[in-house]
Amino acid sequence: MREETRREAVWQFLTYAFVLLGAVVTMVPLYWIAVASTLKESEFLSSTSPRLLPGDSFLANFESLQARQNVQFVGHPGEMTQYIDLGPFYFAYDFWHLWDMGAMESSIFVAVVYTALSLLLCSMAGFAFAKYEFRFKKPIFYAILATLILPIQLLVIPLFLLMSQLGLTNNYWAIILPWAANPLGIFLMRQNMRSIPDALLESARMDGATEFQLYYKIALPTMKSSLAALAIILFLFQWNLFLFPLVILDQGKYTIPVAINQLVGAQRVYYDQIMVAAALSVIPVFLLFLFLQKQFVSGILAGAVKE
Amino acid sequence: MSGITLQTVRKEFETGDEHVVAVDDVDLEIRDGEFLVLVGPSGCGKTTTLRCIAGLEDVTDGTIAFGDDDVTDLRARERDVAMVFQNYALYPHMNVRENIGMGLKLSSSMTSAEIDAKVQDVAELLGIEDLLGQKPKELSGGQQQRVALGRAIVRDPAAFLMDEPLSNLDAKLRAQMRTELQTLQHDLDVTTVYVTHDQTEAMAMGDRIAIMNGGELQQVGTAEEVYRSPVNEFVADFIGSPSINTFDATVEGATLHGPGGFEYTLSDPSPVEGRDRVRVGIRPEDMTLVDDGVAIDTTVLEPMGNENFLYATMGDQELTLRVVPSARPSPGDTVEFAFDEDALYLFDANSGAALKTKTDAGAPLVEEPEEPEVAE
Numbered sequence A: 001m002r003e004e005t006r007r008e009a010v011w012q013f014l015t016y017a018f019v020l021l022g023a024v025v026t027m028v029p030l031y032w033i034a035v036a037s038t039l040k041e042s043e044f045l046s047s048t049s050p051r052l053l054p055g056d057s058f059l060a061n062f063e064s065l066q067a068r069q070n071v072q073f074v075g076h077p078g079e080m081t082q083y084i085d086l087g088p089f090y091f092a093y094d095f096w097h098l099w100d101m102g103a104m105e106s107s108i109f110v111a112v113v114y115t116a117l118s119l120l121l122c123s124m125a126g127f128a129f130a131k132y133e134f135r136f137k138k139p140i141f142y143a144i145l146a147t148l149i150l151p152i153q154l155l156v157i158p159l160f161l162l163m164s165q166l167g168l169t170n171n172y173w174a175i176i177l178p179w180a181a182n183p184l185g186i187f188l189m190r191q192n193m194r195s196i197p198d199a200l201l202e203s204a205r206m207d208g209a210t211e212f213q214l215y216y217k218i219a220l221p222t223m224k225s226s227l228a229a230l231a232i233i234l235f236l237f238q239w240n241l242f243l244f245p246l247v248i249l250d251q252g253k254y255t256i257p258v259a260i261n262q263l264v265g266a267q268r269v270y271y272d273q274i275m276v277a278a279a280l281s282v283i284p285v286f287l288l289f290l291f292l293q294k295q296f297v298s299g300i301l302a303g304a305v306k307e
Numbered sequence B: 001m002s003g004i005t006l007q008t009v010r011k012e013f014e015t016g017d018e019h020v021v022a023v024d025d026v027d028l029e030i031r032d033g034e035f036l037v038l039v040g041p042s043g044c045g046k047t048t049t050l051r052c053i054a055g056l057e058d059v060t061d062g063t064i065a066f067g068d069d070d071v072t073d074l075r076a077r078e079r080d081v082a083m084v085f086q087n088y089a090l091y092p093h094m095n096v097r098e099n100i101g102m103g104l105k106l107s108s109s110m111t112s113a114e115i116d117a118k119v120q121d122v123a124e125l126l127g128i129e130d131l132l133g134q135k136p137k138e139l140s141g142g143q144q145q146r147v148a149l150g151r152a153i154v155r156d157p158a159a160f161l162m163d164e165p166l167s168n169l170d171a172k173l174r175a176q177m178r179t180e181l182q183t184l185q186h187d188l189d190v191t192t193v194y195v196t197h198d199q200t201e202a203m204a205m206g207d208r209i210a211i212m213n214g215g216e217l218q219q220v221g222t223a224e225e226v227y228r229s230p231v232n233e234f235v236a237d238f239i240g241s242p243s244i245n246t247f248d249a250t251v252e253g254a255t256l257h258g259p260g261g262f263e264y265t266l267s268d269p270s271p272v273e274g275r276d277r278v279r280v281g282i283r284p285e286d287m288t289l290v291d292d293g294v295a296i297d298t299t300v301l302e303p304m305g306n307e308n309f310l311y312a313t314m315g316d317q318e319l320t321l322r323v324v325p326s327a328r329p330s331p332g333d334t335v336e337f338a339f340d341e342d343a344l345y346l347f348d349a350n351s352g353a354a355l356k357t358k359t360d361a362g363a364p365l366v367e368e369p370e371e372p373e374v375a376e
Helices: A002-036 A041-045 A058-066 A092-097 A103-131 A137-149 A152-165 A173-179 A183-193 A198-206 A211-222 A224-240 A243-248 A256-261 A271-293 B046-054 B096-107 B112-126 B141-153 B171-188 B199-205 B223-228 B233-238
Strands: B004-015 B018-030 B035-039 B061-066 B081-084 B159-163 B191-196 B208-213 B216-221 B245-252 B255-257 B263-265 B277-282 B288-290 B294-303 B308-314 B317-323 B334-338 B345-348 B354-356
Touching: A002 A271, A041 A271, A058 A271, A103 A137, A103 A173, A103 A183, A103 A211, A103 A224, A103 A256, A103 A271, A137 A183, A152 A173, A152 A243, A173 A224, A173 A243, A183 A224, A198 A211, A198 B081, A198 B096, A211 A224, A224 A256, A224 A271, A243 A256, A256 A271, B004 B046, B018 B046, B018 B061, B018 B216, B035 B046, B035 B171, B035 B199, B046 B081, B046 B159, B046 B191, B081 B141, B096 B112, B096 B141, B112 B141, B141 B171, B171 B199, B191 B199, B199 B223, B208 B223, B208 B233, B216 B223, B216 B233, B233 B245, B233 B277, B233 B345, B245 B317, B288 B317
Parallel strands: B035 B191, B035 B208, B081 B159, B159 B191
Antiparallel strands: B004 B018, B004 B061, B208 B216, B245 B255, B245 B277, B255 B263, B277 B345, B288 B334, B294 B308, B294 B334, B308 B317, B345 B354
């Protein structure tokens, strides 16, 4: 008995040590970015004595980032020179003239619109694949999954041609639409929605629900935690998108990854500015995670059907 | 309110290469306000039949009518029926009030105040008015069951469909809910189709019982009819607990020869005329221990308090007897039993169709059993 207790304690120690190691490996780069953003370039690039504690140069770094000619990182009150062009949605014109958007606002706007649209499409497709029978269901599903293996480098040129034919070059829709029906999202929603008991949907049908009501009155509310998890995945996917925005957007509309790329100059790399930009770019993602965290409560389906 | 008529309803499934006939040309008439129990072993098609009535499955062939209205092509939500599911299927993200009110919200033009009042009434009827604010996962099995019932009742549907609604409750609660359901159905006077695999439940609850096997409807009748006058060996075997004892016998004139030296001469040999083999059936409760009957060997005695179940062998044939509690033979003892010819069942050796059922003075036969196939 004692022997077993000891072995258990050893295992517990090893487990914690492993998890701690994982946490350190994940956290150190983030810490380094946060610290470096507050230091002068010479302080954190020094090969003899790099500083590991925060300094007081954050504002100075930020100001030098904002002062750049080729990158507008965070926007400022508008001089009526920029607007968001979303095709038919010109109602946004005047509103957006009030603020000159920088990369931060562009990224947030694109990621939020993308996440909302993609959540809608992925959950509807996932629901159909999980709970309906139709012809060629399996081939269609596998075809969607198969698109996951296509690397973005392969898609850049055909997508560019497609978007320019649609008249969407230098338009935010060009980086939203191609991934709006996200295959990973469809797969995840389908897997999760399979756990919705058929009886639950049937009982709603008996109660007089239409098929669409099944989706938004039963499936969506019971899938809250999966939707929250997927929202983060989708938001991050769009947030990190680099190559295609670089190709299809012009300088004034750059998103954060593309904007950071501009900080690598021909003569020198502006590490201090990159560190500030990187540190700032973490904040919206961090806030989103905090906001959605409380949705990650499992067991929403508990009590639906008696096992 | 209306009766339900099924005409040659057929349901076939294709699963991969398999072709399954789940419901095989069922004709059934459920009367207005009747409590009809569909009973049968698992896989007999009873639940599929219920789902066809509900509109959750399309029928392959045949028609379903509520009263005079053909509803065969209507979807579930257009049929005005309510269903109670085996696992209750409560909406997990809604509280009890919303669960019960959902049907009215979706399919009626009532205002939310009217819905609330209606929900309140139903909750009081079921004794769950204190639970209206709770979520399903906070409720006990019995309370969840009541919510599921409330959801069905609140809509005043043309019919209730219940798919083994009591099978997830413990024995005591099940017995209590059984009577409660019957009272409720009687008070509401709504046509009810109730599916169960439990023949005791079927006998206890149904105005009439419809017995299914292999997708085919075997017999429809009151509990007494199906018990006393089963149309075939399957019904005789399925109805009654413990099950009827059946065995093969050869016929010589009016005399039946069975396993282990069983021999019985019929006073009325007409049912076995022209046959050389039959199946013999005797219910455990019709067998009495005597001193000069058929000899059998006791294997197990189960004392039940008010009676004893005696398990015995007659040759290689296993038998069950319901005997008085004072009879306590030990395992290995040889005892002898007798029975009344009126209580004897005879079935066709091949088709299982009934040749003779109970003819004692219990109750008059309602229907003549079908013309049995003649043995070769």
